[in-house]
Amino acid sequence: AAKEAGRNRAVRYHPALREAHVAHTVLADQLRAAVEAGVGFAMHYQPVVDVPTGRVTAVEALLRFTTPDGIAVSPAVFVPVAEETGLIGKLGSWVLEQSCADAKAWHDEHGISVTVNVSGRQLRNPHFADEVLAVLKRTGLPGAALVLEITETVLVTASLEETAEVSRRLARLRAFGIRIAIDDFGTGYSSLAYLRTLPLDVLKIDRAFVHRIEERQDQALFRAVVELARSMYLTPVAEGVETPGQAAVLRSLDCALAQGFLFARPMPAPALAEFLQQEQVAVAA
Numbered sequence: 547a548a549k550e551a552g553r554n555r556a557v558r559y560h561p562a563l564r565e566a567h568v569a570h571t572v573l574a575d576q577l578r579a580a581v582e583a584g585v586g587f588a589m590h591y592q593p594v595v596d597v598p599t600g601r602v603t604a605v606e607a608l609l610r611f612t613t614p615d616g617i618a619v620s621p622a623v624f625v626p627v628a629e630e631t632g633l634i635g636k637l638g639s640w641v642l643e644q645s646c647a648d649a650k651a652w653h654d655e656h657g658i659s660v661t662v663n664v665s666g667r668q669l670r671n672p673h674f675a676d677e678v679l680a681v682l683k684r685t686g687l688p689g690a691a692l693v694l695e696i697t698e699t700v701l702v703t704a705s706l707e708e709t710a711e712v713s714r715r716l717a718r719l720r721a722f723g724i725r726i727a728i729d730d731f732g733t734g735y736s737s738l739a740y741l742r743t744l745p746l747d748v749l750k751i752d753r754a755f756v757h758r759i760e761e762r763q764d765q766a767l768f769r770a771v772v773e774l775a776r777s778m779y780l781t782p783v784a785e786g787v788e789t790p791g792q793a794a795v796l797r798s799l800d801c802a803l804a805q806g807f808l809f810a811r812p813m814p815a816p817a818l819a820e821f822l823q824q825e826q827v828a829v830a831a
């Protein structure tokens with residue numbers, strides 16, 4: 547019976563583990579091939595809206611990947627794999643170049659900025675700052691129109707020395723007008739420490755804080771984060787706004803900038819260009 551149970555266990559658990567491993571390996575191989583061939587990737591852009599005026603002030607560049615068999619994989623899944631395999635270097639360079647190139651016209655016409663997600667591995671590359679400046683030069687996008695979004699995980703695995711280097715690198719970029727945003731604020735373990743370690747301009751409040759913002763306790767927490775941001779001269783941006791009720795609360799809390807499905811979903815460059823033709827983002831409130 548024990549033998550039987552053991553065998554059953556093996557049958558029940560082993561294939562699942564193996565499948566996860568195979569899926570990871572397959573994805574890593576697909577990403578590598580796609581990066582080499584320069585196919586399968588696309589940028590989508592999601593508007594960041596000034597809620598009181600309904601004006602689009604920026605767009606966040608979000609990477610998309612489709613496998614050769616036509617399956618769209620979430621960046622929440624493939625970005626970590628690209629980081630582990632080192633592919634994020636090449637991929638991140640492409641993201642930066644493509645986003646700045648697309649944003650140039652939108653900036654010229656509408657004065658909007660582009661915010662680009664940057665992984666820790668990219669930031670720890672000693673050539674990162676030079677690369678960013680070279681992209682600005684090539685695309686003609688002014689530094690003031692670029693925001694780099696970093697997460698707390700950037701520093702989690704870094705040594706003190708690496709952290710100091712990343713800070714210096716970011717400070718150098720800021721001297722060219724580039725702004726630095728801390729992304730998904732509030733989801734990490736030691737969020738507050740990062741606020742004094744890194745040179746920052748924007749604080750993006752994770753959608754977990756926005757989700758139940760109409761409830762008293764959550765609203766108090768959200769308000770505290772907005773006040774924290776202000777006291778450190780950081781611009782707060784609310785992520786993941788999905789309902790008119792949430793937008794109304796943001797307005798009452800004086801958190802003007804927001805992003806979320808309520809205003810617009812991420813979309814390909816041509817759709818975004820069309821979206822920007824409207825004066826104001828219509829919000830059913």
Ligand code: C2E
Nearest residue numbers: 608609621622625641663664665786787788805806807812
């Ligand atoms: P993020 O930087 O926090 O991006 C915001 C995510 O929230 C996006 O998911 C966006 O589609 C989603 N979102 C926006 N509004 C709403 C809303 O109202 N409700 C909900 N439920 N979700 C909303 P996406 O595009 O799947 O990206 C997931 C994450 O993948 C990003 O989170 C970012 O951490 C990473 N990522 C995406 N593109 C890149 C990239 O080019 N480079 C790097 N390093 N990471 C990237």
Ligand code: MG
Nearest residue numbers: 606663695729
């Ligand atoms: Mg982001």
Ligand code: MG
Nearest residue numbers: 729730750785
């Ligand atoms: Mg975020």
Ligand code: MG
Nearest residue numbers: 622697729730
């Ligand atoms: Mg995120």
